[in-house]
Amino acid sequence: MANKRLLIISPYFPPVNAADMQRVRMSLPYFKALGWEAEVIMVHETYVDMVKDTLLLKAIPNEIAIHKVKALPKKWTSKFGLGSIALRSLWYIRRKGNQLLKDKNFDLIYFSTTQFPVCILGPYWKRRFNIPYIIDMQDPWHSEYYQFKPKKERPKKYWFSYRLNKYLEPKALKDADGLISVSKAYIDTIHERYPILKEKPTSIITFGAFEPDFDIAKSAEYDSPMIYNQDDELKHLVYVGRGGNDMSLSLNLLFNAFAQGLKNEPILFNQLKMHFIGTSYAPKGKGIKTVAPLAAQMGLADYIQEHTDRIGFYESIKYLQNAHGLIIIGSEQASYTASKLYPYILANKPLLSIFHQESSAYKILSKCQAGQVIDITQGSAAVYQTFRSYIEDVFSSKQPLINWEAFKPFNASYLTAKQTAVFEQVINLYKQTRL
Structure with a gap:
């Protein structure tokens, strides 16, 4: 036939x-x-x-x-x-x-x-x-x-x-x-x-989830150097994806938890830096920052770096593979899903995600047990507790115990x-x- x-x-x-x-x-x-x-x-x-x-x-x-x-x-x-x-x-x-x-x-x-x-x-x-x-x-x-x-x-x-x-x-x-x-x-x-x-x-x-992408990324060579120094003694946390005003609720939860950590345990949290990469769809050099201004308002300008320029798909996987920890932020809308969700899971790194509880991304991450998941409706105390647990995973290089059987349908x-x-x-x- x-x-x-x-x-x-x-x-x-x-x-x-x-x-x-x-x-x-x-x-x-x-x-x-x-x-x-x-x-x-x-x-x-x-x-x-x-x-x-x-x-x-x-x-x-x-x-x-x-x-x-x-x-x-x-x-x-x-x-x-x-x-x-x-x-x-x-x-x-x-x-x-x-x-x-x-x-x-x-x-x-x-x-x-x-x-x-x-x-x-x-x-x-x-x-x-x-x-x-x-x-x-x-x-x-x-x-x-x-x-x-x-x-x-x-x-x-x-x-x-x-x-x-x-x-x-x-x-x-x-x-x-x-x-x-x-x-x-x-x-x-x-x-x-x-x-x-x-x-x-x-x-x-x-x-x-397209696993061959990780083999392609591993074998590739890139002209541009890493945005951050891999050889310093800091722990680098990476998000690759768009920014925007609809992400502000997730970012506020994340940054409030970070600020609380700096206040409670300054020695530990001073060893962290967050990198938000490819946050704008604008042409190179013309993107308007939407993440860094929120960080600055909370006194976190020294800990948060935003790079608006988009990067290549496989270069983004390279960042996921080399980060000490990964972060995914989601929109305040329940209908939002993240196009790069599966590469984050396949990277098998300490992972923190913030999504609306009714979003498909939240449900998939929870079902597959792919790291720490925060619901945007949670109170600050619960958010900080989850964030603090994630930071422990980062410092101990603890991989999430992903349920790969549950991941198969994706x-x-x-x-x-x-x-x-x-x-x-x-x-x-x-x-x-x-x-």
């Missing part, structure tokens, strides 16, 4: 180091064995001003057809306030998609990206080529979250993006044939807005099978409705 054909739309793709391409990147090695031949449409990396990591290409099977398209140059479109890769590449993705869907017999279209405006091609292609499509909700698309926040806390160009998303989301989602999401909360919101989608196949699938191969199960449901249901 011939494999089914899958067309994946992922504007960001290796060598671009973007969080929203990780699901596809980690799934591609397993699709064929599960009965699917995948092809990918991406935007050529020369049109993307994000960090590139050529090592990411090592994980892509050679037989996968990757179609690179152009985008309008940002230096032109930024004059009109349009920097979004989705908007700059939409026409080119549409043209390439038209060509591929006309020339080949694809069974399904899969939008796996947070560049959501490209998803409006789903209903267009469905009408033109009679092919169903799935949208992967890795983040909220249209959100009311910032509507009630002060203007200074809103993202740049919020006025435009809010209205664009509110207009495009229903056009793309109402006709979708299936949904995949990292968070049940995202799906619940979509079902509330568009009840018709309750009848369509849906699955909550987190990002996967491996990329297992989660790719969950995706293809949804694919099968979608195309079978679509055929039934066309009879």
